[in-house]
Amino acid sequence: MSLLLTHLDGHPDILNHLKKTLNIPAYPIIHHQFPDQESLIKINWSCENQTVLLLTSLENPNPKILPLLFAAKTLKAKGAKQVILIAPYLAYMRQDKSFHPSEGITAHYFAELISPYFDGLITIDPHLHRIPELSDIYSIPTFVGHAAPLLAEWIKNHLSQPVLIGPDAESEQWIKATAQNQNLPHFALEKKRLGDTSVEITSEDLTQWQTHTPVLVDDIISSGHTMIEASKLLREQLGKKPAIVCIHGLFAQNSDALLLPYCTQLITTNAVLHQSNQIDVTPLIVEGIHQLT
Numbered sequence: 001m002s003l004l005l006t007h008l009d010g011h012p013d014i015l016n017h018l019k020k021t022l023n024i025p026a027y028p029i030i031h032h033q034f035p036d037q038e039s040l041i042k043i044n045w046s047c048e049n050q051t052v053l054l055l056t057s058l059e060n061p062n063p064k065i066l067p068l069l070f071a072a073k074t075l076k077a078k079g080a081k082q083v084i085l086i087a088p089y090l091a092y093m094r095q096d097k098s099f100h101p102s103e104g105i106t107a108h109y110f111a112e113l114i115s116p117y118f119d120g121l122i123t124i125d126p127h128l129h130r131i132p133e134l135s136d137i138y139s140i141p142t143f144v145g146h147a148a149p150l151l152a153e154w155i156k157n158h159l160s161q162p163v164l165i166g167p168d169a170e171s172e173q174w175i176k177a178t179a180q181n182q183n184l185p186h187f188a189l190e191k192k193r194l195g196d197t198s199v200e201i202t203s204e205d206l207t208q209w210q211t212h213t214p215v216l217v218d219d220i221i222s223s224g225h226t227m228i229e230a231s232k233l234l235r236e237q238l239g240k241k242p243a244i245v246c247i248h249g250l251f252a253q254n255s256d257a258l259l260l261p262y263c264t265q266l267i268t269t270n271a272v273l274h275q276s277n278q279i280d281v282t283p284l285i286v287e288g289i290h291q292l293t
């Protein structure tokens with residue numbers, strides 16, 4: 001089956017890696033915005049009977065969604081046999097339950113919105129916490145790449161005597177998977193969320209870890225406050241700043257600048273493009289392409 005690669009709302013780093021690794025052509029989708037902000041999608045290349053891999057980055061998702069859905073429709077209208085979405089960061093996974101009676105479960109609604117437009121979805125470490133599998137909410141074939149072995153490799157090559165620390169219970173699956181890869185010690189702190197940008201982090205006595213290099217590991221950094229409060233606690237208890245290793249560095253409202261003074265290093269994967277990217281997730285995406293096509 002022949003494959004075509006295309007992209008919307010760019011991810012130049014992964015796009016270039018994919019082009020080289022798969023040795024397939026990549027064509028742009030033209031997104032024209034009219035003065036009234038309506039969108040027109042133009043595809044001026046042939047995709048008839050092709051499987052099209054559509055790469056997009058879904059951080060700050062809201063303005064990207066409608067053009068993305070129009071792009072999928074336009075590709076199908078132009079004769080594409082299949083359109084497979086590659087979203088290295090999958091948005092809207094954290095509202096995975098109704099935390100208050102007034103709230104809906106946006107993770108479900110987003111999956112229901114996206115699924116009918118695509119024939120498959122490839123992503124990296126979606127925030128699967130209360131939803132066990134992506135296939136529980138997405139009605140299309142999905143591939144989930146796990147970055148833990150890549151995180152573990154980076155930690156092994158760059159830090160001496162690391163102890164992996166999750167800032168909260170939700171991070172446990174990622175610290176466990178990362179630690180197992182290199183047989184590293186690990187534990188999680190406790191977090192109480194008070195609001196969008198306000199958290200409280202607590203822990204037991206940590207003095208036994210004073211000779212180790214503390215490494216905070218999590219799947220997502222958004223406002224940065226989880227990592228800031230966790231770093232403060234480690235500084236108080238261990239007398240040193242941690243290194244921070246994260247899969248999806250969203251850094252909402254420039255929170256990277258707020259966070260940097262609290263850590264020795266800030267390292268992310270290129271699932272979301274950022275200057276802290278040091279870990280390339282393209283091999284995981286390639287595995288997903290092989291599996292879904």
Ligand code: R5P
Nearest residue numbers: 170220221222223224225226
């Ligand atoms: C949520 O459970 C995630 O794993 C992160 O801990 C969370 O998204 C971090 O959010 P923030 O950076 O806004 O504190």
